[in-house]
Amino acid sequence: MTPxxxxxxxxxxxxxLLVILFPFLFVIFSSVxxxxxxxxxxxxxxxxxFVFTNYVETWVNAKIGTYFFNSxxxxxxxxxxxxxxxxxxxxxxxxxxxxxxxxxxFSLILVGMLIPNNSLMLPIYLLVRKMNILDTHxxxxxxxxxNALPFTIIILAAFMRSLPSEIEEAAVMDGLxxxxxxxxxxxxxxxPAIVTVFIVNFLGNWNEFxxxxxxxxxxxxxxxxxxxxxxxxxxQMNYAQMSAGIVYSVVPVIIIYAVLQEQIIEGVTAGSVxx
Amino acid sequence: xxxSLRNPLVYILFIFPALLLFFMFFxxxxxxxxxxxxxxWNGVSANPKFIGFSNYLxxxxxxxxxxxxxxxxxxxxxxxxxxxxxxIFFSLLIANVKKLKGLxxxxxxxxxxxxxAVIGILWGFxxxxxxxxxxxxxxxxxxxxxYWLSDEKYxxxxxxxxxxxxxxxxxxxxxxxxxxxxxxxxxxxxEIDGATRLQRALSITLPLIKPIISVVIMLSIAGAMKAADIxxxxxxxxxxxxxxxxxxxxxxxxxxxxxxxxxxTIAVLIFIFTLILTALYQLFIxxxxxxxxx
Numbered sequence: 105m106t107p108x109x110x111x112x113x114x115x116x117x118x119x120x121l122l123v124i125l126f127p128f129l130f131v132i133f134s135s136v137x138x139x140x141x142x143x144x145x146x147x148x149x150x151x152x153x154f155v156f157t158n159y160v161e162t163w164v165n166a167k168i169g170t171y172f173f174n175s176x177x178x179x180x181x182x183x184x185x186x187x188x189x190x191x192x193x194x195x196x197x198x199x200x201x202x203x204x205x206x207x208x209x210f211s212l213i214l215v216g217m218l219i220p221n222n223s224l225m226l227p228i229y230l231l232v233r234k235m236n237i238l239d240t241h242x243x244x245x246x247x248x249x250x251n252a253l254p255f256t257i258i259i260l261a262a263f264m265r266s267l268p269s270e271i272e273e274a275a276v277m278d279g280l281x282x283x284x285x286x287x288x289x290x291x292x293x294x295x296p297a298i299v300t301v302f303i304v305n306f307l308g309n310w311n312e313f314x315x316x317x318x319x320x321x322x323x324x325x326x327x328x329x330x331x332x333x334x335x336x337x338x339x340q341m342n343y344a345q346m347s348a349g350i351v352y353s354v355v356p357v358i359i360i361y362a363v364l365q366e367q368i369i370e371g372v373t374a375g376s377v378x379x
Numbered sequence: 380x381x382x383s384l385r386n387p388l389v390y391i392l393f394i395f396p397a398l399l400l401f402f403m404f405f406x407x408x409x410x411x412x413x414x415x416x417x418x419x420w421n422g423v424s425a426n427p428k429f430i431g432f433s434n435y436l437x438x439x440x441x442x443x444x445x446x447x448x449x450x451x452x453x454x455x456x457x458x459x460x461x462x463x464x465x466x467i468f469f470s471l472l473i474a475n476v477k478k479l480k481g482l483x484x485x486x487x488x489x490x491x492x493x494x495x496a497v498i499g500i501l502w503g504f505x506x507x508x509x510x511x512x513x514x515x516x517x518x519x520x521x522x523x524x525x526y527w528l529s530d531e532k533y534x535x536x537x538x539x540x541x542x543x544x545x546x547x548x549x550x551x552x553x554x555x556x557x558x559x560x561x562x563x564x565x566x567x568x569x570e571i572d573g574a575t576r577l578q579r580a581l582s583i584t585l586p587l588i589k590p591i592i593s594v595v596i597m598l599s600i601a602g603a604m605k606a607a608d609i610x611x612x613x614x615x616x617x618x619x620x621x622x623x624x625x626x627x628x629x630x631x632x633x634x635x636x637x638x639x640x641x642x643x644t645i646a647v648l649i650f651i652f653t654l655i656l657t658a659l660y661q662l663f664i665x666x667x668x669x670x671x672x673x
Contacts, residue, residue, distance in 0.1 A: 113472045114479070120469060121486050124548065127505055130512050134504075144510040189397040196393035201385045209394060216405045220653055222605040222626050223646040226633050227408035227415070230422070250404035253397055272384065281383040286393070311494035313608040318634055329496035333612055336500050343504060350504075353497045361492055365485050368492060373553050 128354075135159070135347035143343055155344065162348040165339070170324055171331035172352065175310055178241055178327060182248035183305035187298055189249065190256030195286045198264040199272065210261065216254035225314060232319060243319040244327070248312065252305045259374065263297035264290060300371035303364055307372075310357070328353050412650075415643040422639030434644035443620055444645065447628040448652070450535060454603030454624070455656075457539045459596060462547055466595065467588075469547075470554040471580050484555065487548035495545065499612030502541040503528065528614050531621040538613055538622055542606065550595045557591040558584055593665045597657065604653045625649045 134143050136154045146152070163169055193213070197206040232243045267290065275285045291298075316327045326334070332353050336346055361368060383389075416434055420427035438444050473483045490498065505512045506527035514524040527537040561584065569579050607626035610616060616623035616631065623631070625645060633642025 113476050117469070117472055117476070117479075117483050121483070123544070124486055124490060127501055127512070127544075131501055131504065140510055147510065147512055147515040189400070192393040193397035196390050199384065200390050200393070202387075202390055205390075209398070213397075213401065216401060219405055219409065220601065220605045220650060222607055223629075223649045224405070224408035224412065226629070226639065226642050226646055227411035228404060229634070230411070230639075231403065231408070246400070247404055250400040253401055254405075257397065276383060282386055282389040282393075285383070307492055311492075311496075313494065313496040313612070314630075317608075317611070318630070329494045332500055333496055336503070343507070343510060346500070346504065350497055350501055354493060357493055358489070361489065365488070369484070369488055369552055372492070372549070373556060 131347045131350050134344055135351050137344050140341065140343050158344045158348040159351075162335075162345045162352065165345070166335040166349055167324070167331065168328070168335075168349060168352050171326055171328040172356075174241070174325060175328040178244055178248070179306050179309035182245045182309050183252065183302050185245075186249040186252040186256050186305055187260075187301055190253050190301075191260050191291060191294065191298070192286065193253075194257050194261040194264050195290055198261050199267075199285070199290060200282065210257075213254050213257050217258070221251060222314065225318075228315075229318065238319060239321050239325070241320075241325060244312075244315055247315055247319075248309045252308065256301050256305065259301050259371075260294060260297055263294055267293055300367050300374075303360070303368055304371045307357070307360075307368070409650075412643045412646045415640050416647045418640040420640045421637040422633065423637065427640065430640070434641050435648075437641065438644055438648060443623065444625075444628060446620065447623040447625045450622060450624045451603050451606070451652075453535055453539060454542065454606055455600055457543065458546075458599035458603060462543050462550070462599070463592065463595060466547060466550045466554055467585070467592065470551050470558055470588075471584065473551070473555055474558040474584075475576065475580075484552065488552050489548065490545045491549035493545070495608045496612045498541065498545050499609050502537075502544070503613055506537055529618055531618050534614055534618060534622045538609060541613065542609055545609075546602070550598075553595060554588060554591055557588045561587050597660065597665075600656050600660065601653060604649060604656070625652075 130147070133149070133151055135158055136156060137143050137146075137151045138153065138155050142152070193209075196202075197210045200206070228247055229238075232238050232247070235246075237243045237246070271289055271293070272285055275289050280288065311329065312327075313329045313333075316330045317333070320326055320330070323334075332349050335349055339345060415427060417429060417431060418427035419430045419433070469487070473480060473487075476483070506514075508514055508524050508526050508529075511527075513527065517523075517525070525533060527533050565583055566579055569583055574582070605626060606624050607630065610622055610624055610627050611630075614622045616627050626649065629642050629645040629649065632638045632645065
């Protein structure tokens with residue numbers, strides 16, 4: 105094949121990459137430009153001078169620090185708890201001996217994957233209000249835990265099923281009971297699947313917008329995506345600072361992605377294929 | 380095998396928390412939505428009033444409801460007829476290049492892991508009429524600035540474009556995974572027989588990835604029916620309701636206007652529409668494409 109012919113696919117793919125990556129570059133450049141004038145005069149190019157005070161001012165003005173912390177702890181806590189509850193459930197239905205119940209319970213959870221959860225938002229709003237946790241972080245944490253359960257259970261159950269049954273025989277010989285087998289044998293062996301599920305759940309919670317937007321009204325409780333939207337609406341005209349805000353909210357995701365991209369791609373696509 | 384793995388008490392203890400949450404946040408809400416969809420209620424006062432099918436009849440005559448449904452339809456049309464061909468095209472390209480495969484795979488997926496809200500803000504900036512990237516680009520070829528998000532003519536298209544930017548890579552990775560799992564010897568045999576790259580793509584790869592394309596279309600339909608956050612962040616449904624989708628219309632009604640009963644009617648209708656679309660797709664298209672396959 106001629107070299108020219110060989111490079112044709114790369115030309116197409118590079119144009120696609122340009123479309124994907126250029127917006128990021130535009131935002132990064134804009135975030136260190138002096139003001140809107142500077143951005144308007146020179147939208148594509150490298151900044152003439154680097155104004156890093158945008159970052160400082162955004163962190164303070166927009167309370168990005170507060171939102172960042174809220175998002176971080178809500179996302180981690182909800183992901184960990186849904187994995188714990190999901191793993192217990194998955195263990196019970198895959199490794200314990202309750203034949204027909206196992207099948208029925210597992211199928212019930214599968215149904216959860218088919219329900220478009222946006223359309224359940226209103227009753228959940230009401231439920232959260234009745235539980236008296238509206239406008240507290242629990243209003244997000246508990247629904248996030250519940251929402252992640254079907255996916256968590258399906259992936260963990262598939263993994264637990266593949267573990268050989270000799271493990272339990274040996275554990276029972278050593279005098280372990282079911283909770284011990286779960287906590288000391290099966291859970292540690294499931295860690296590869298748990299890591300994947302954790303990342304997927306974490307990203308889902310970190311990015312969630314609708315519940316976070318409507319279930320919280322106290323400003324200092326808000327999560328990062330909601331805080332960002334609010335900041336944009338307030339400081340509509342300051343595009344340099346807005347860009348700095350975007351950089352703040354995108355950087356953690358990019359770092360996680362850079363480190364774990366193989367696992368993220370695998371986990372997210374696994375979930376969607378089954379969903 | 381032994382008693383400790385049959386212990387019913389432990390079993391119940393292990394399934395109970397997840398099951399309880401599942402009932403609270405999946406099963407109960409479905410029935411609650413159905414119940415309230417037959418009532419007139421503001422969501423606050425003591426007693427919802429039972430009004431039968433009135434809300435459903437109201438929806439049938441509600442022009443803005445159908446306008447919103449039409450916008451969901453645009454999401455589906457755009458993803459099936461513009462995104463899917465692009466997805467197949469780029470997946471085939473990535474599968475067949477030898478160099479830089481890893482780079483392409485990593486980069487195309489990046490937008491899909493980011494918050495839709497933040498992507499909405501980012502693209503809002505790109506669409507900004509005076510200093511946004513897009514109008515500056517168009518300016519280079521002498522096109523006057525367009526009001527992407529505030530002109531009724533372009534607002535919906537702008538949102539669709541952003542949505543495509545976010546999700547195309549995600550589907551490319553799914554299709555790519557399917558292509559890469561096809562046994563290589565099929566392709567090599569055809570290559571030895573002298574088939575060109577294009578011929579091989581059309582007559583070997585494409586038929587074999589039909590099932591995954593079908594999944595991509597199903598996911599696009601499901602995604603189109605629940606699209607909401609991108610609209611709320613980019614246009615809040617405006618200008619003049621021209622970008623409202625069913626989910627945002629539902630939220631506006633129930634939470635902002637305290638029409639909780641009618642809001643739930645819309646929720647139930649979203650659910651029913653999704654079911655119908657999925658069923659129709661399975662019946663007429665997915666099954667037929669399977670028949671052609673071999």
